[in-house]
Amino acid sequence: MRNNRIGIKLGSVIITVFLIVLLFLGFAIDKMFTNFYTAEMRKETEEIASHFTVMANATDVTSEQTMMTFAEFSNVSIFNILDNGTVNLHSGVHDSADRSFIRSSDLDKIFGGKIVSLMYKDPEGHRYFVSGQPVTKGGVITSALYVMASTEQMEQSLSGVRNLLVLSGMGAFLLAMGITWIIAQVLSRPLLQMQKATRKIAVGELETRLEITSRDELGSLAEAINDLAADLQHYRDSRQELFSNISHDLRTPITYLEGYSRVVKDHLYETEEEKDRYLDIIYQEAVRLQHLVDDVFDLAKMEEGKISLLEEELNLSDLTEQAVQKVKLKAKEKGLALSFESSGPVTLVRGDGKRMEQIVLNLLENAIRYTEKGSIQAGLQYAGSSVILSVEDTGIGIPEEDLPYIFERFYRVEKSRARQFGGTGLGLSIVKKLAELQGGKIKVTSRLGGGTRFEVYFQRQPDPGGHSK
Template sequence: MLGTSKSIFRRLLFSFLATVLVGLGISGLLISLFAREYIYDSKEEEMLRMAKKVNVAIQDYDKVNKRLVDQLVSLDQAFDTRIWLFDQDGKIVATSMKDEVFTGKSIAVSIADKVLKGKSAVTELQIEGLEDPMLSVAVPWGEGEEVYGGIILHAPIEGIEKTFGQMRETILWATLFGVLLSTAMVSYLSWSISRPLRTIERTAAEIGRGNYAERVHVDTSDEIGDVAQTINTMAEKLEKVEQERHHLEQVRNDFLANVSHELRTPLTAIQGFLEALQDGLVEEEEARQKYYAVMYSETMQVNRLVDDLMDLMKLENNEINLAKFPVDVGEVMGKVAFAFRAETEEKGIALHVELPDELPKIYADRDRVAQILKNFVKNAVKFTEQGEIRIRAEAEDAYVRIQVADTGIGISQEDVHRIWERFFKVDRGRSKNNKGTGLGLAIVKELVELHDGKWKVESELGEGSTFTVWLPTVASYRQTT
């Protein structure tokens, strides 16, 4: 990729320079051609005007004499150009120069014929005796329709060509300066493009190696900045995916470890008791019955774990269909309280049910609502050594709020957000005394979500806990449907 960036830099530099060179070259050539044509045209028009002025000045002379020659010399000095006169035979009869070396020489027949017919002519002449070609114009010499001959004004092309040479030299220097300036500008432009590309390349390489926390730092607001922002967004998503993957991996490992632990404890106890019975170490019938009771209890613990796991898997995979009907919350609360009455009395815990006079029915699955309450009350009984447990409900907006409050050991602030996780146990140090699968609250969370409800827990360590769920009423369900 780095080589590609360098290649982009070179391609940008060379392509821009080639464009500048070609552009300046074509512009210089066109300017030179148009300027040359413009100068020639302007010179020709100027010389034609001067030639016509010469004719006006000498049209009274139909023959060459001293006064005519003096007039030509005077006009030569005034117009700064050479003046020749030729007769109807096309021969030069007078010049504005003091030496008349060209007198008697003939003009080209084509020019002479054109001028004698009353027309003007423009041409470049290579005159014998002169090294440089001349730019010449010829107009008729005469008055009205009477033509005595022709008037030729000519100037050396050398001056015009010298002007062109200076112009070309100026264009060349301007082109050179433009190339240098363009090289600097294009180099900076190419660098400003390739530099962020190299930054993007390095960052992309780091992301490719798994460093998803890497970000592209490009301070441009163009398309390259958009690419950098897209890569940063992609890196953020990859980082979240990687964190989620690690989290899921940790959850999976914790799940396997917890399942293994929860299964190993009862299975180890069952195995030990069975080995003792098989080896005949327990002879008394009363002792054997105690062993059987313990093995039965441990077997039921394994069954509860398997049942809870199956319920949680079905809930998470949306494989459970709720049988929703109008449910009397007070009736369900009374049955749940009755189921735990004996256990609470055995521990010396007061169990209270608080209900208002009128409570709207909820639209829910009766058995699942009972399961939610049983999980709450079971945990309350498990973690409350003395005091009381209160089960209460009241209407709140479109919901019925159900609470189970206890005066138990409470939950620390570090653990309060984790109690809804699978296999998480608040009483980790006392789990041998208070057996449980650690799946109850995770199941409650899934069940409440299936009922379109809400949940909340409030707790202080050593003060007790209050678990609250909100389940929709029948009236609110009918309004939404």
């Protein structure tokens, strides 16, 4: 019952409106028929009465006889009243003793030459139309002729009409009930389905989907619920994946830390040099762990939208040059040439200095990490309203099929690369998010074995003074 509330509400509104309309309509039709029959009957009675007055003009016995026959034939009663109040002629079914319908005021009118019409109900409850008309002879009104017609037949016809009205009203009402019930079902069924589905989704059954294909508001609501479930499902899956990736990547350095620290603690080394080497590994792994924790933390903050940027006007040329200086030693150790070039008039870009440096450093570190021999070129190009920051290397490159995924967190081209180069696959996803947060866009072009080029596009700060630095 509770589940079908909309149906019940809608149903009762429709039924109520329908009932009101039906009642008014029935009443109006009944009134119309009653008025019509009454008017017809009045006309008929008056016509019959005027025929009788013509007949009554002839005083001979035959005409009286004709009148009697005619009255019987027309199923009416007649009373002829002389001006002294005596009834000199009576015929018909009506009891001749009952004369209460004859009022002296009416008689006065009739003898004054007028016609009187009235409705009369006798003591037994029968109703009659009464028409009283003057009978003139030689220009003088000699008597008043009353004709009484019973309304019984008219009432029978009217009650027939009323029965028909009630029957058809009941039929229409039942039909309306049926249609309303169907509409209520059609409307409330998908709502109930959606209610069930959302409850399932709420308790974690995220594979739940609705199969409502209608193109109305209900259809788009169902579509929205399906989208919501899909989003939640994706969110849950990627969160699970994230947790398993994080725990996997934490486990590796922790195993090293555990193993080598035990070796040192239990004096399982032979020379001091060996001990130093182990301590160095412990140190490297601790640093790696620190990086990983920082990266995960950054990503989590960015995904929740909680990272706050300290925006200022930045000179990207200075910033990139300093970053290049920082990684110079690493490049030199691998025997790679590292250069920086800036072209076009330098303009300022709005952004967070520390985050911008993180972008450049990440790209430079990747370039050094994934290049065995050759050179790395960092560049800044000021063109039109945009500034393009680029880092290009002559390294191992990225296979084309991996390119769309390298900005996803924990994505590494080959798992073997990670072992060889020690990356966790978070760097580029952080770079992409940081660039987007500062209004930038990142693009990559690469050829396997031929090198890689990353480009980050930033919008140049509008220069109201028209001068550049």
